[in-house]
């Protein structure tokens with residue numbers, strides 16, 4: 001008698017599940033559910049999704065100055081001269097810019113570091129956009145620089161590192177501090193908390 005081998009999805013289906021599992025927060029069961037929905041639901045339009053994803057990856061790039069998303073060389077924020085009359089705010093990710101913009105109280109411009117110092121993960125100053133920040137501060141002479149990094153150990157270490165490094169430029173440096181949850185990144189703060197953190201920033205240097 002031949003051994004019974006349980007049937008499996010065909011290879012292209014398994015490949016789709018494998019790709020979906022690479023998405024953040026998606027486990028094997030969710031990946032399978034999403035794959036089934038994409039291929040079977042009348043409301044799904046997987047080809048449109050594929051097209052949109054393809055276009056987004058082709059059209060979007062990082063602003064050559066601040067690192068935010070853009071379809072041009074410079075993003076809308078860096079192209080707006082009014083922004084430079086206000087403080088320069090340093091954040092870890094492009095997503096943090098959106099979080100701060102949604103508070104509606106900050107009218108300055110930004111610099112995305114692309115992460116925070118984390119020696120254990122092999123992330124040192126050279127892996128972040130720190131050189132570019134120093135160049136920008138020296139050429140723009142912002143009247144104030146706000147360090148809006150997360151309140152965890154790496155965020156604190158990065159804040160201190162930058163404050164020391166930028167001290168030579170003579171720029172006035174402050175940091176957001178009040179109300180941010182310890183250990184939390186900006187993306188976890190609600191708009192009111194973030195507004196208060198920006199408004200009540202500490203002038204530590």
Ligand SMILES: [Zn+2]
Nearest residue numbers: 063066075078
């Ligand atoms: Zn920009």
